Amino acid sequence: MMVPKVVLVGAGSVVFTQGLLADLFTFPELRGAHIALHDIDPERLATAEAVTRYIAGRRGADPKVSAHTDRRAALADADFVINMVQIGMVEATRTDFEIPARHGLSQTIGDTLGIGGIFRALRTFPFLKALGEDMTEVCPDAWLLNYTNPMAMNVQYVTEATRLRRVVGLCHSVHWTMHDLCALVNAPFDEVDFVAAGVNHQAWVLKFELDGENLYRRLDALVADDPQLRRRVRVDMYRRLGHYPTETSEHSCEYVPWYLHHPAEIERLRLPVGAYLGIVEENMTEYERTRDALAAGTGLPVEGTMEYAPQIIHSIVTGTPRTVYGNVPNRGLIENLPAHGTVEVPCLVDRSGILPTRVGPLPPQLAALNRAYLSVNDLVVRAALEDEPRHIRHAAMADPATSSALPVEQIWQLCDDMVRAHADRLQPGLRATLGT
Template sequence: MTLTAPKIAFIGAGSVVFTQGLLADLLAFPELQGAHIALHDIDAERLATAEGAARQIADRLTGGGATRPRVTAHAERRDALADADFVINIVQVGMRAATRTDFDVPARYGLRQTIGDTLGVGGIFRALRTFPVLKSLAEDIAEVCPDAWLLNYTNPMAMNIQYLTEATGLTRVVGLCHSVYWTVRDLADLLGVPHQEVGYRAAGVNHQAWVLRLEHQGSDLYPRLDKLIADDPELRRRVRVDMYRRLGYYPTETSEHSSEYVPWYLHHDSEVERLRLPIGAYLGIVDENIAAYEQTRDALAEGTPLTVEGTMEYAPQIIHSITTGTPRTVYGNVPNRGLIDNLPATGTVEVPCLVDGLGVQPTRVGALPAQCAALNRSYLSMNDLVVRAALEDDPRSIRQAAMTDPATAAALPVERIWDLCDDMVRAHADLLQPGLRATLGH
């Protein structure tokens, strides 16, 4: 595929800080500086802010010369999508109010969450309110830009990709997350090795993949990591270091995230203290994101230059590779379909993907270590029940998903799990598909 000026649609462009970073990455490639950037958001103020930021970034990074991107803003999604070559999805359905509900209602039941966007009760209901938007987005793509690649950043990643795969006819879909890249980069910094010299392979599921190989100049770096951990008691006060010590492979997401996907930590006061787990941390992140958006909005109004740096995200790299035929490897979330032998075929897995002019091509990994696959299967089993709930309009599957979730099951008896799901359904009812709005009691 060779495109001289690809059209790239940003859906949820009102996530202005993330949009800015992606644009900085895109326009760092000279071949993409003539792209058409089409922005869409349902919030008019946020859309206007995104447009203003995009124009300023474009002027700065292209020097205002003849080769510069065309930036358009669209209140109607289909207008942004029309004839697009790439669609970047960064929507967050319900924004801060829905996220606060995801934390406040479970907290009344004594259920602790740190991030709440991938598994658990927070992840379940974030998925269920996102699925209707994904379905309508996919329908629009099928009609107005059927050959486009959908690059999804919206969480819960694995559930969203499975739903898109099973509920729509789209095949050019890949989920993107920076956790593998930043995990390896952080490990390189910890070990004092230039990150660009580190060879690695990871695989698993989003936010719970495993660093299967970590090498520098042909030497295994895991023994050096073991010594660092043995010599530093503060390192041992991290959830993912604790998991690595017990499972033998380093997990690819932060301790805050990792603590929510297993039953061992959040339910125990002693573990929360030992591992310094920040309950409700994501609420602070949401507030920081809103403050950053308001700062950008105000800076544009005052004519103050924006400070924007590249983010090393995968979507711009994918777009560049497909557009120019330049081969590179990224990590993508895709349907399993034989990529990892000991995980369910219907699940979404995170694996290395070759990207070039032919598109995104996932790499077969084979079997994961048994202990890693066991945790991933639990994760994917819960995901499958959430997707079944939406596909089959079955509210019981929501409760069964929560029963299957490791951290929820460790904290609450089954009757309380059903009561909690009823309260969550009531709180989010206007964002759920109609068939899932029923309360079931015990």
């Protein structure tokens, strides 16, 4: 059995690194793995290394641990590369919220679609291209397991802009949606038969059964009896579309034109405008607590997070078959969505790798929403691949939430303001301001 080399790129995202390592070292076969940590921030990298050694000790693992500020050195001979970078960190995220807010545009999370998602992608693409080129040269057979958002845009870009083919995007939304839905309808998660498919953060629960019983009927009864349940965006969408979306209300409201630019809907559905800024601040605080606890020798909690990357690594290394949900190029997996778009589908994993499963067509109302999402993605990717700044504006014009809130001239002005603010992180050909 191989002893894998697992590279964590952006390992300074220490809170996420903790969860991944706690999961990874749960498996006895992976406790001797080579864990290579990469980050450009020396302090965060040192904290990540200390966290790795601490969690290994608590889990009874004896990995080889190396820490690198040089990415190529970290990647050399890797078997698995886990990407979790956030380009621009807190400063860029604040920009993603503050400038659109000055134009009257409300966002809650801003990491997948909308102005926040568009510009998060554009400042991540240069990094992804460099990462892909490095991997092609120093670890061409490695799997790239991507956690960085916007997931679907990033997976589409890296598969079109580089020669990497072993690429899958990973997100916990399907797992935790089903976990929570099962608890809500009082059904044992391990016994429920479910299938979900669509796009990342806007996939749909297509099958939800227990011993042949359609559990949606239990959910319908709960929703009918509980007015507070009806004050959730994802429940509102479920009632109208017939299938439950696989991401939180805070996420789901941003991908459709119906909610965020109506103050009455924001109140009715309790939408936390700007919520992600608080999440980012809490992540910073949690990082500082972790760093200080390690320095003081007071210890850390070691808790697994049920993430897919450690399960995938274990399955490929040991041959243990599993089903996970992955974000991959469509190529006919969902036949009424664009073939070149990135879709989220069940994937079989074993020693041979990751095999996406064909789902067939989505119900037409679901496919219509997913196609709008994928149209925005494609324009953002085309902007980068073709060095065409007009496509940034075209993506914003096509975005459901942005186009429902702002007139077209203001959309272009907003894009100019965002380009100016993020210019140093964009590829040079996209830094132009165009006016109208």
